[in-house]
Every structure is written in structure tokens, then in C-alpha cells.
Amino acid sequence: MRYSQYYIPTLREIPAEAEIDSHKLMLRAGMIRKAAAGMYSFLPLAYRVLQKIRRVVEEEMDRAGGQQVLLPIVQPAEIWHQTGRWDVYGEEMFRLQDRHQRDFCLGPTHEEMITTLVKNEVRSYRELPLRLYQIQNKYRDEIRPRYGVMRAREFIMKDLYSFDRDEEGLNRSYEAMYEAYSRIFTRLGLKFRAVEADSGAIGGDVSHEFMVLAPSGESVILYCEQCDYAANNEKASAALPAKGEEAFLPCEEVHTPGQATVPEVTAYLGVEASQLIKTLFYQVGEELVAVLVRGDDELNDIKLGNLFNQPYRLAPPEEVAAQLDLPVGYVGPVGLRTKKVKIIADHRIKTMVNAVCGANRRDYHLRNVNLERDFTVDTFADLRLAKAGDPCPHCQQPLLETRGVEVGHIFKLGTKYSSALRAYFRDENGEEKPFIMGCYGIGISRIVAAAIEQNNDQDGIKWPVPIAPFQVLILPITSEQLATAEEIYRQLRAAGVEVLLDDREERAGVKFKDADLIGIPLRITVGPKGLAQGEVEVKVRLTGEEFRWPLADVTSQVLAYLAKNTPVVND
RNA sequence: CGGGGUGUGGCGCAGCUUGGCAGCGCGUCUGCUUUGGGAGCAGAAGGCCCUGGGUUCAAAUCCCAGCACCCCGACCA
Incomplete structure (x- = not known):
């Protein structure tokens, strides 16, 4: 062309x-x-x-x-x-x-x-x-x-x-x-990864997404280098940490005036966020449901939605106060039974020993709270958002995180x-x-x-060979080289190569800029410098590599490059 | 749908506060000179200033209403 x-x-x-x-x-x-x-x-x-x-x-x-x-x-x-x-x-x-x-x-x-x-x-x-x-x-x-x-x-x-x-x-x-x-x-x-995915409203138990990896991708992927595990963050789960070994200490109420959020409470009491139990209330249908997660965990809305399987929303503090007479910020599972509220908890709650939670009384929290001894849970489920560093659910190795663009879903x-x-x-x-x-x-x-x-730099696109709009761009510096460029163009086309010949009456700079922008994998510059030695100058857009090829070798070199850079999948 | 922003030649923008000939850069066209990383000079074309209404002697500019587009969020096989 x-x-x-x-x-x-x-x-x-x-x-x-x-x-x-x-x-x-x-x-x-x-x-x-x-x-x-x-x-x-x-x-x-x-x-x-x-x-x-x-x-x-x-x-x-x-x-x-x-x-x-x-x-x-x-x-x-x-x-x-x-x-x-x-x-x-x-x-x-x-x-x-x-x-x-x-x-x-x-x-x-x-x-x-x-x-x-x-x-x-x-x-x-x-x-x-x-x-x-x-x-x-x-x-x-x-x-x-x-x-x-x-x-x-x-x-x-x-x-x-x-x-x-x-x-x-x-x-x-x-x-x-x-x-x-x-x-x-x-x-x-393309660099891609197949990941386990939530099947969402469409139903079914198994679903995979195919992600093209790119830092700017909208989807977050967690994967394990040790085994094959990979999932998007809506679906990803992690292995449970071991339950703490410490002996149960007596539960006690502590005064925490004005300390309602996780950072406030951890700072005030000198404990880690992982020792806290967060208690959230959701309006599910007509009823309020209490959901427990560890203080350093984030709730995964997709998992929660799958569990409820009906419309739900986070209950505003006023509603919790009005319906249950509980002060949001100081709420905990201990004694919550008396309110006849269903309690759902993330699996990690099971591993906590001597935890901290709200006392269901304004400006008070409880220390050394333990499952079974101090409170019970109706349903345990995987409800947390997995994150990088969590143990892989299959092999315990720390999970890694990357981002991708979802291009396929089965x-x-x-x-x-x-x-x-x-x-x-x-x-x-x-x-x-x-x-x-x-x-x-x-x-x-x-x-x-x-x-x-996945493939670009400041100057433009860097097409992988298989999807590039053209495989080769021929760029004559001036009209002096046009005849030679035409000859190369003719030979490459005869060899079945998809070639774009920049025959415009533009200055070299303009052609170089456009060449980088549209990102054709191989750029063959035909200029006086190279021709003086019977050579063309070649630049690989993807890697920036530069070569000099004798005129006579252009077609064979191009074919070799294309063959080498066209991925083949064996039958 | 909630919040924020923007609408002015093809593209990027200024002008709006304080109403008074619609501008700049890039691109486009013509000519000359240039020619290895977005050239120089000279000339030219190109506008419903988003739309409708209002105020005013006079509106890109002020007021009201609408529309479109972008961003954040909610939402989403």
C-alpha cells in the first residue's frame, strides 16, 4: 500500500x-x-x-x-x-x-x-x-x-x-x-493470563476470564508463581492463616471515648488492625444482617452479593441506631444475639484469638474477645477481598498482583x-x-x-507482528531514494509481505514521527547514507534494535524476522 | 442517577471577570526556498462562538432553560 x-x-x-x-x-x-x-x-x-x-x-x-x-x-x-x-x-x-x-x-x-x-x-x-x-x-x-x-x-x-x-x-x-x-x-x-472469575448474574459454577496484561488494565489479578492459581480480585480467595496459639484471656470492657474507626481504635489501644473485628450492617431484603471481617480486611461486594443472592446495601448508621439501638463505631458480635440479628462472618474470624471489637455501648470496646466463648456466628463464608501477599489457596505461597484488560470470558x-x-x-x-x-x-x-x-511508548504504538496493520514500513528519506524504495516495495510484496510505502512528499522528520506513531513492526529507511554502502537501515519498533541490511538481503531478512516473531501454536 | 468539569474554524487553546470588528498555535490550500526526527518565508481558505429563550442600542461574554461530551462515584456476562 x-x-x-x-x-x-x-x-x-x-x-x-x-x-x-x-x-x-x-x-x-x-x-x-x-x-x-x-x-x-x-x-x-x-x-x-x-x-x-x-x-x-x-x-x-x-x-x-x-x-x-x-x-x-x-x-x-x-x-x-x-x-x-x-x-x-x-x-x-x-x-x-x-x-x-x-x-x-x-x-x-x-x-x-x-x-x-x-x-x-x-x-x-x-x-x-x-x-x-x-x-x-x-x-x-x-x-x-x-x-x-x-x-x-x-x-x-x-x-x-x-x-x-x-x-x-x-x-x-x-x-x-x-x-x-x-x-x-x-x-x-499478546501477554495474557487466564484467571478464575466470578460467574455473576449469568449463573453457572465455573468461569474464566482471559486478561491481556497491562498496568493500566481495569481488572486486578492475583496469581501464584508456584502453582497455576490465578483469579481476578472479585473471585480470588486465600488460604486461612493458622489460628493463634495464645491462651484465651478474660474478656474485658475498655473505655475508648470518641474512637470509632479502625485506625482510631488501633492507635488508641495499641493493637494491630488484624486484631480487630469489624462489624458491618447490611440491609438485605427486609432484615438487617451483621457481617464480621477482620480489621485489616476489606469486604468483597461480589462475594457478599453471591451469598445474599438478593438486593442488599450497607445500612446507614441512622438505620442501625433506629432499628437495633446500636451505636455504629462501637458495635461488636458479643451479645448481638439478643437483638435477633443474623451474624455472618468471614472465615478469618475463626482464626482470631483475644480480638478487639465494639462493646455495643457508645465509647466502649471489648478486649480479648474469643469465638464460641464470647460470641457465635450463624454462617461462615469467604467474604474478604484477597490481596497481594496473601497465601495462595492451593500452595500457600504469597500471591502476586498484576493488572489486566478482560478480553475474553467463558x-x-x-x-x-x-x-x-x-x-x-x-x-x-x-x-x-x-x-x-x-x-x-x-x-x-x-x-x-x-x-x-500493552505495547506503546511515548512515541506511539508498537504493534506485535501478528496484529500489525502492516508488517513493514518503507521510508525513503527524499524523493531521490523513491525509485530504490519502490523496488524494495515490489520485491517484498511479491514475497507476500504486507508493506506500507511512505511515498508522501513530506520531510523525513514527519515520516519518522508518523512511523513511530502508527507503530509498524519493521521500518526500513532508504537514505543516502545507507545506499552509499548499498544498504538500508532497519529499525525494530518493538525493541528499538537497529540493523543495516545489504539491499540484496532485504526480502530474506524481512521474511526471517516475520517468521521468528509470529507465534506458532502446535497442533 | 449523584458530584465535578468542558462546549469558540479539522486538532489544541485564549478571549468571558469588566458586553463594543472573533483571535493564537498546529493542521489545510497556493507559491518560492528547503530536505536524515513534526522546516522557513509570503499569501489564502475555513466560524450557527453547542441549542433555544431573555436582558441590552449592542451578547462568545450577563441571566434562564435545555443538549452534548469528559472525569469521579454508584452501576455493569
């Missing part, structure tokens, strides 16, 4: 709206333009990247037994009513009506659509397993779209749905997808949608059974942004 005939509207200045690197660079490199909040046009350079990602995804989906289909983006409300999600999905769904005032939505996801399709077509276990996927735009009216295409309201997604006859089949489908995803991100040349759905939509098949005994389903998503457009987050 000739630069002069290709539309790459680079910007010198950073548009004010962009916050993170990938967003700034996609705008500056002329890849995207905004149409509305969370709605973007993809320009030629970005489209090439999308196509490359798409091709790898398609190859791996096909290899894993997937068959590509294309379902309607506009979906009738009826099927959403059947699963109850027309109401559940709420404001996040783009809705519209046709001329007959019939309700439709723009598909945020396609469980309803695909399940309806399969229900009407597949009758027998003999037709299973079935793995159908598509790549198309998805629509979610996010409350707050942000970071360019990272969290857009219209985005490109690959979604595959698996239909199996039993759990065993589902497990095979799930494993096939897990492997396919690992192959995809490896082949795309779920075991079970029969949630097939049951709701009455999608059944006949098994070998002639019995009607609901399909056992799984769903598996990849954010195609998000991968572009994630790849840039």
Missing part, C-alpha cells in the same frame, strides 16, 4: 477527550473517530487490525469445532420476555419499536436468539454437540462508556454458544474453548436458557432434556485497545 493513497489521518496533538494511552494513540494514529459517546468509526488502519484478529479467532473457533453463523442484531422482545431478561437487563438494553409498535432490542448478547434457533432445529442427541459462533456488533447502553473502544456501547464481539447433551459434554466444550482462547491470544502475540451456563425457552432434545432413551449450554465471548474491538495498552 502506498501511504499517499491510504487514509491515515494522524494528529499531532492529543484530543482533549482521551484519558488512557490506547485511546489517545488510536485517535492520534488515525485509527478511530468518535460518532457519539461509546460509538466509534474504525478507519482503514484499525480495520486491518480488526481483520487480522478476526482471522485468527475464526481459525481457532473452527479448529475447536465451531461453526460460524450470523444472527440478527435486531431481536424481538418476545424471546427476551421468555427468559425474563427484557426486564432484568434494564436500561443497558437499546430498545426500539417497528412501525407496528412491536418491541425490539439491539442484541447485547445472543443467548435468547441462538437458543431459540437451536430449539426449533435440533431434535436429537445425535446432532450434539453443536458449537455455533458469530462475529458481529453488540449493543450495550453502558451507564458510563469510557476509554474509547475499551468500553464502548457498540463493539465487535465473537460469541460462541455450545450445546451438549450432558455435563460431560459441556466440560469438553468448555475445555475446547479454554484451549482455543489460549491459542488465540498466544497467536496474537461460562458454563447449564440449562438456564434452554429451560426458560423450553429448548429440548431427545436423548437415547427418548426422553426430553434441556440442552446443556455454555457461552464464550471475545471482545474483538477491545483487543485492539488492549494490545495498544
